Amino acid sequence: MRARRLRRKRVGFITNSRWAIILLLVALSALSACSKKQEQRPPADQSNKVVEFRQRPITDDPAVSGKLERGFKLTPLPQTPPEPTDLEREHLPAFQFAPLVEEQLSAGATRKIELQVGGAAALLGSVRWDGTSSPLDVTLSLDGASVGTASTYSIGTHRGGSILIARPAAGGRVTLTVTNTSSVTVTVKMVLGALTR
Amino acid sequence: MFAMSFAALFIQSAAMGAPTVLNFEDLAPGTTVTAQYGPPPRGVLFQQAYLDTDPAAHSPTRVLRSANPSAEIFTPIPLVMTFTSAQARVKFFAESSGVALNGKLIAFDASNNVVAHDGPKLVAADVFTTVFEVIDPDTTPSITRAEFRVENSAHFAIDDLEFDGEPAAPPPPAPPVVQITSPANGAELDVSTIDIAGTVTGEGLLSPVKLTMTFARPPESTAPPFTSDLTLTGTGTIRQFSLPGFTGVPLGPITVTVTAENFAAQQGTASITFTNLPTAIRNRFNAEGGAATFGAFRFGLFLNGCKVAVYQQGAISTDGAGVTRLIRGNILTKWLSLRGTFNQTGFFGCPTGDERDGPGGSRAQDFQRGRIYSHPTIGTFSVPAVFVDAIDKRGGEETVGIPIVEPTNSTTIMKTWLFQRFTRPDFPNLQPSTLEIRDMPPRLWIERQPSDLPVETTGTVYEDFDCKGNILGPCSVDPLPGTPDPIPDAGNTFCEGSTYPCGPPEWKAILGNYISTPIFGVARNSKMAGVDNPFTHEYIYDIGCPEKVDCPSDWNVSIQTIGPQRGIAPFTSIVAENTLVELEYEEYYAQYAHVFMDWPQTGDLFFAAGRWIIDCGHGHNGLCARGDPYRTELHPVFMWAKMKAEQFQGHLATRCDIWVNGWYPGDPIEFDIFPPPRPSPDALMTLNKPVDKDAAFNVNVEFSFQPGSASNHVHVRFTASPRQVQVTDAGEMIFQPLRGYEGKWFLFWSQ
Numbered sequence: 001m002r003a004r005r006l007r008r009k010r011v012g013f014i015t016n017s018r019w020a021i022i023l024l025l026v027a028l029s030a031l032s033a034c035s036k037k038q039e040q041r042p043p044a045d046q047s048n049k050v051v052e053f054r055q056r057p058i059t060d061d062p063a064v065s066g067k068l069e070r071g072f073k074l075t076p077l078p079q080t081p082p083e084p085t086d087l088e089r090e091h092l093p094a095f096q097f098a099p100l101v102e103e104q105l106s107a108g109a110t111r112k113i114e115l116q117v118g119g120a121a122a123l124l125g126s127v128r129w130d131g132t133s134s135p136l137d138v139t140l141s142l143d144g145a146s147v148g149t150a151s152t153y154s155i156g157t158h159r160g161g162s163i164l165i166a167r168p169a170a171g172g173r174v175t176l177t178v179t180n181t182s183s184v185t186v187t188v189k190m191v192l193g194a195l196t197r
Numbered sequence: 198m199f200a201m202s203f204a205a206l207f208i209q210s211a212a213m214g215a216p217t218v219l220n221f222e223d224l225a226p227g228t229t230v231t232a233q234y235g236p237p238p239r240g241v242l243f244q245q246a247y248l249d250t251d252p253a254a255h256s257p258t259r260v261l262r263s264a265n266p267s268a269e270i271f272t273p274i275p276l277v278m279t280f281t282s283a284q285a286r287v288k289f290f291a292e293s294s295g296v297a298l299n300g301k302l303i304a305f306d307a308s309n310n311v312v313a314h315d316g317p318k319l320v321a322a323d324v325f326t327t328v329f330e331v332i333d334p335d336t337t338p339s340i341t342r343a344e345f346r347v348e349n350s351a352h353f354a355i356d357d358l359e360f361d362g363e364p365a366a367p368p369p370p371a372p373p374v375v376q377i378t379s380p381a382n383g384a385e386l387d388v389s390t391i392d393i394a395g396t397v398t399g400e401g402l403l404s405p406v407k408l409t410m411t412f413a414r415p416p417e418s419t420a421p422p423f424t425s426d427l428t429l430t431g432t433g434t435i436r437q438f439s440l441p442g443f444t445g446v447p448l449g450p451i452t453v454t455v456t457a458e459n460f461a462a463q464q465g466t467a468s469i470t471f472t473n474l475p476t477a478i479r480n481r482f483n484a485e486g487g488a489a490t491f492g493a494f495r496f497g498l499f500l501n502g503c504k505v506a507v508y509q510q511g512a513i514s515t516d517g518a519g520v521t522r523l524i525r526g527n528i529l530t531k532w533l534s535l536r537g538t539f540n541q542t543g544f545f546g547c548p549t550g551d552e553r554d555g556p557g558g559s560r561a562q563d564f565q566r567g568r569i570y571s572h573p574t575i576g577t578f579s580v581p582a583v584f585v586d587a588i589d590k591r592g593g594e595e596t597v598g599i600p601i602v603e604p605t606n607s608t609t610i611m612k613t614w615l616f617q618r619f620t621r622p623d624f625p626n627l628q629p630s631t632l633e634i635r636d637m638p639p640r641l642w643i644e645r646q647p648s649d650l651p652v653e654t655t656g657t658v659y660e661d662f663d664c665k666g667n668i669l670g671p672c673s674v675d676p677l678p679g680t681p682d683p684i685p686d687a688g689n690t691f692c693e694g695s696t697y698p699c700g701p702p703e704w705k706a707i708l709g710n711y712i713s714t715p716i717f718g719v720a721r722n723s724k725m726a727g728v729d730n731p732f733t734h735e736y737i738y739d740i741g742c743p744e745k746v747d748c749p750s751d752w753n754v755s756i757q758t759i760g761p762q763r764g765i766a767p768f769t770s771i772v773a774e775n776t777l778v779e780l781e782y783e784e785y786y787a788q789y790a791h792v793f794m795d796w797p798q799t800g801d802l803f804f805a806a807g808r809w810i811i812d813c814g815h816g817h818n819g820l821c822a823r824g825d826p827y828r829t830e831l832h833p834v835f836m837w838a839k840m841k842a843e844q845f846q847g848h849l850a851t852r853c854d855i856w857v858n859g860w861y862p863g864d865p866i867e868f869d870i871f872p873p874p875r876p877s878p879d880a881l882m883t884l885n886k887p888v889d890k891d892a893a894f895n896v897n898v899e900f901s902f903q904p905g906s907a908s909n910h911v912h913v914r915f916t917a918s919p920r921q922v923q924v925t926d927a928g929e930m931i932f933q934p935l936r937g938y939e940g941k942w943f944l945f946w947s948q
C-alpha cells in the first residue's frame with residue numbers, strides 16, 4: 001500500500017485551481033458511476049453478458065472539447081520531482097539560449113530576442129502563442145538576413161506556433177522576431193537557442 | 198483323456214456283477230464330474246461333465262450335462278463315459294436342451310473298435326424321456342468307452358445311467374506323486390518365457406493334469422489364477438507333463454501348482470515358487486535398501502515401454518535398456534490412483550524421469566501420460582501430457598505453476614474439453630493460472646498473470662495454440678520465440694547519420710507519421726520526463742527548472758514488450774538500440790484522462806498504438822552526437838489501453854482503461870481484453886463498459902466476444918474519420934482536440 005501511495009504522489013500533476021475543480025468533479029462522477037442507471041444489452045451470444053453504465057461525458061475533457069489551458073506553463077504538485085535518472089538521460093545538449101520570453105503582445109506589436117553565436121551552429125527558434133489560431137509573422141535572421149525554414153501550426157481555436165531551424169556555416173547575431181498580425185492581444189512564448197557544430 | 202490301457206488290466210480280473218445305476222443325486226449341483234464315479238463299485242469316468250438340477254430329471258432332481266449351461270461352446274461335443282472295466286450294456290435317458298435333435302450313442306472296445314450303437318434318433322427337448330441303450334453282442338463284455346452325441350449341439354444331458362458287465366477295477370495302491378522339474382523351486386529369474394515341466398508317478402493316472410499359476414495382481418484385477426490342463430505323455434507308471442514356451446511370465450513371486458488324479462479320484466499335488474524380476478529392478482531394489490525400504494512386493498505391471506514392480510512403499514520401473522526409475526511416496530499413491538478406461542492400474546504410463554524438485558518446495562516426476570506434482574500443503578495432482586508440453590514450452594512450471602486440482606472438463610455446453618488450474622507457491626499474490634482446451638476446432642489456452650517479467654503485474658496474458666482437432670491434445674505448442682533482430686543501423690537509416698538538430702528531426706517516423714503502430718507489453722516504469730526540448734513541446738511543467746527551458750512536458754511509460762509484436766513489417770523487431778520502448782506524450786493532453794482513469798502505473802499491462810519513431814534527438818552520429826543510442830518510441834501515442842486486475846462488483850475483473858486522443862489519425866486500431874484466468878470450466882464472461890455516447894467523441898468503437906463459439910476475451914476495434922495533424926520540421930506532432938475516447942471497462946468471469 002505504501003508503494004502504491006508513493007507512486008500516486010509522484011504522478012499527481014494538478015496544474016491549477018481549475019484542474020482541482022475538474023478533479024473533484026471527475027472523482028464524484030467516478031464514485032457515482034456505479035449507482036447510475038445501468039443499461040443491459042442483449043448478450044452477444046447465449047453465454048456472455050454486457051452491462052453498460054453511464055459516466056461523465058468525455059467532452060468534459062478540455063483536450064477533447066478544445067477548451068485548452070491558457071498559457072504554456074503548468075504547475076505540478078510540489079511533491080513530484082522528476083526522476084534523477086531522467087534528468088541525466090534527458091539532459092539538453094550544450095545549447096546556448098537567449099533569455100526565454102513569455103509575455104503579452106498586443107495586436108500589431110513586434111517582439112525580438114537576440115543571441116550572439118560564435119561559429120557554425122544549428123539555430124532553433126520557437127514562438128508559440130495563445131489567443132489566436134491565426135498564423136503570426138515569425139522570422140529567424142542572422143546578421144539581419146533571414147535564415148532557416150519555419151513550420152507554422154495551430155491548435156484548436158486560440159493557439160498556434162511557429163518552429164524554425166537553420167544551420168548557417170558561420171556565426172553572427174541571431175534574431176528571433178514575432179509580429180502579432182492578428183487583431184487580438186496574444187500571449188507569446190519565445191525560445192531561441194543555438195548548438196555549435 | 199485318460200489312457201485306455203489301464204482299464205484293460207482290470208477287466209480281466211473282475212467278475213461279472215449286478216447292474217450299476219447312477220442317478221447323480223450324490224454329488225452337489227455345479228460339480229464338474231470327472232473321476233468321482235471311478236472308484237469301485239461304480240467304475241465310470243467322465244470328461245468335464247457337469248452335474249446340475251433339472252425339474253424334468255428322470256429321477257428325482259439331478260442330471261449330468263455335457264457341459265456347464267453357462268459355457269459358450271461353439272463346436273459340438275460328446276458326453277464321454279469311460280469304464281474302468283469292460284461292460285456288456287450301457288443305458289440312460291437323454292434330453293436335448295431347448296430343441297429336439299437327433300442323438301446317437303456309440304460303444305467302443307479297448308482297441309477303439311465300435312461294439313454297438315443306438316441311433317441316430319430324435320432326442321426330445323427338455324425332457325428325459327428318450328432312452329438310449331447299447332448292448333455288446335458278444336458274450337464277453339468288451340465295452341470300455343461310450344460316447345453320446347447330439348447333432349450340432351454342445352448342450353444336452355442324461356440321467357439314470359445304467360451299465361453292467363465286469364466289476365469295477367480296484368483302486369490304485371497310492372495316489373499320484375507329482376514332481377515339477379522346471380522351473381526350480383526358489384529360482385530367481387529374469388524371463389518373459391518359461392518352460393514348465395515335470396512328472397507324475399502312480400498307477401491309473403488320468404490325463405490331463407491341472408496346472409495353476411498364482412501371482413500378485415493389481416488391486417482392480419478380479420481374474421482367477423491362471424490354470425491350464427496339461428496332457429500326460431508317456432506310458433506306464435511314470436508319465437510326463439510340460440508347458441513349453443509359456444509367455445508373459447508375471448513379475449514377482451510366482452507359485453506353480455500341478456495336481457494329478459487317478460481313476461479312483463486320488464489326487465497328488467506339487468508346488469514350486471520362483472521370483473521373476475528384471476535384473477535391473479532386482480539390482481535397484483537391493484541398492485536402495487531392499488525390503489526394508491520398499492516393503493513387500495504387491496504386484497507387477499507390463500506397460501508400454503517398461504516393466505514396473507510395485508511394492509508396499511515404492512515402485513521400480515525399468516525400460517528395455519535397463520534404465521530404472523523409482524516412484525515413491527505421494528507421487529506413487531497418485532500414480533496408482535490414476536486409472537484408465539478399464540480401471541487399469543498404471544494408466545499414467547512409465548516414469549520417464551526421476552522425481553525432482555519443483556517450484557515452491559514441491560516435487561515432480563514425469564510419466565508417459567503427463568507429470569505428477571506433490572506439495573506438502575497444496576496436495577498431489579497429475580497434469581496431462583498435453584498441458585505438460587505447453588508448460589515446458591511456454592516458460593516452464595515456474596511461470597505457470599503447479600496444479601491445485603486434477604484436470605476436469607465442463608459439465609455444460611461450454612465446450613471445455615480439458616481444464617486445470619495451477620498456482621505458483623513462490624508468488625502467492627498472483628491468481629492461479631488456467632490451462633484449458635476449448636471450442637471446436639479445439640484450441641489450447643494458457644491464461645496467467647505473468648511471473649516471469651521484471652515487474653509484477655496483475656494483468657492476465659492469454660496464449661493459444663491449435664490442437665488439430667484433438668480435444669484432449671496433443672496440441673501444436675510453439676516454443677517461446679527468440680528475440681528478433683533489432684532494426685539495424687537506425688542512425689543512418691532514419692536520422693541521416695546525424696543527431697537532431699544538426700540534420701534530422703528530433704523524431705523520425707519509421708513507418709509513417711499517420712500509421713498507428715501497436716505495441717503490447719508491461720510498464721516497467723511510468724513517470725514524468727526530467728527535461729524536454731522546449732522547441733518541440735507546447736506545454737511545460739514548472740518543477741523549478743532554473744532556466745525555464747529545461748522543464749519537462751512529457752509523460753513517459755517504458756514498455757517491456759511481451760510476445761511477438763504485430764504491425765511492424767517489414768521490420769521484425771520493435772526496438773533498435775534499445776530494449777524498452779517508451780510511450781511518450783505531452784502530459785497535459787492526458788491530464789483529464791489520467792485523473793479520471795488513474796495514471797499509468799508500473800506493472801500495468803499495456804496495449805498502445807502510436808507513431809513509431811526513432812529518437813534522433815539522442816543519437817551518437819554526427820557533429821551534434823550526444824552519445825546515446827538510437828531508440829525507438831511511440832511518440833506520441835494515439836491511444837493506450839492499460840490493464841490490471843481488481844475487484845469489481847464482487848468479482849475479480851480485468852479493468853481496462855482506454856484512452857484515445859487527438860493525435861489519432863483514424864486508421865483501425867484493434868486489441869483484445871482478457872479477463873483474469875478462467876476459474877472454472879463452466880464460467881461465463883460479463884463485460885461492464887460505459888455507454889458509447891459518454892465515452893466516445895468522434896471515434897467509433899466496436900467490440901465482440903471472441904472466439905465466437907467459446908468466448909474468453911473481448912475484441913475491441915477503434916476507427917475514426919481520417920485526420921492528419923500537422924507535423925513540424927522538428928518532428929513534433931501537433932495535438933488537435935475534438936477527438937477522443939475515455940472509458941473504464943471491466944471484464945470478469947461468473948458462473
